[in-house]
Amino acid sequence: MKAQAFSYVRPATIAQALDAFAGADGAATYIAGGQSLVPAMALRLQAPELLIDIAHLAELRGIALDEDGGLRLGALTRHAEAHDDPLIAAHAPLLALAAPFVAHPAIRNRGTLGGSVALADPASEFPAMMLALGATIEVAGPEGTRRIAAEDFFQDLYQTTMEPGELLVAFHIPAARPGDRCVFDELARRRGDYALVGCGVKLAMPAGTVDEARIAFLAVGPIPTRARNAEDALAGTRLDAEGIRAAQAALGADLDPQDDDQVPGAMRLHLARVLLGRLLGRLASAP
């Protein structure tokens, strides 16, 4: 199918983009990479009257370290860049590890991190990895810019704390520390399919014991989910078999996947435990 007719503008600044949205009486949508929006329009799931093309806004670009040593990722950073960029590899390796699981190569050449996170598809990789990385999300609106912790950003299925008309500008990610260990994987029926369950783990292990664990799952509920009980179970352990088993057991208090037409909820929880066990085992046996 083809998209319904719409008008198109290409603003030169964030301010112009916000103005264009304000003038459209709620019937406008921003487009960046468009890799989710364009098919949704082709299927007539969405039919905006105005498309505001933000793909050329310099203010939304760039991958750089900021003054406090953290990483600033412009919202327009493409999935392929997340995979290849050396600064991302150094400070946000979970994004690079997750990138190959996002759709297919040609989609990754065009899709943006900002678009993926703003869409907040619970089966998407990058929203969950922003949780695991402890990212802060910078958003611009008519009242100025504000920063939202990833923890507070995801509200419900495709729902975030962004107000209509607000624009995702950048991600701020804390600098990596020596001894950080990261791993990502997912379980899917076929390569490139949406995951039955996916998980990213970031451990701070400067001296052989787990100082801090951050574990985030995708495709286990309406929003990407941190497994805080499993994190607590791991903290202080040496990532031995006992600690890993305790983390797997604790997942039952973190995740409550519902039955759906793919798999029963209990099976998804089982798969989450299997996946977490594999990931932690991989980290434990890594040199």
Add this chain to the structure above:
Amino acid sequence: MTAPVAITLTVNGERLTRLAEPRETLADFLRRDLGLTGTHLGCEMGVCGACLVMLDGTPVHSCLSFAVQADGSAVETIEGLTESAAVTDLQQAFHERNALQCGFCTPGMLVTAQGLLARKASPSREEIRDALSGNYCRCTGYEAIVDAIETVARRRAASREELPA
């Protein structure tokens, strides 16, 4: 405002200005307005990979982009890649290895292969398969396509070694 707007882009090396309706995809623009029907449309939702073109040097789905978004960009279609001889060796290898039957997916396969080999000169078979994961072929079973791309990777590597320093 939904009326056609003027866009200027470079297609296969030729700079041109045309009117495009905002709702027109880049794929439809290439096929209908420019007559470049080598870009094929299968699913129109970014799944099958038949519509891949090079946009500013990287493979993208022309069905997942509106033509107006490509204003100011450079597009290369299978016609341009053929005329510039950029993919002649790939086409030859596909032919030799029988890596196409109906041929509908082939333009997209060639764009993916060209994009892969530009990024990675000597990909493993696993990497080739991964690169092809967004290109559907319902005829060949992929084995011959992987063979053809692997062959070209080897040939290109060999010809680079033969070049005088």
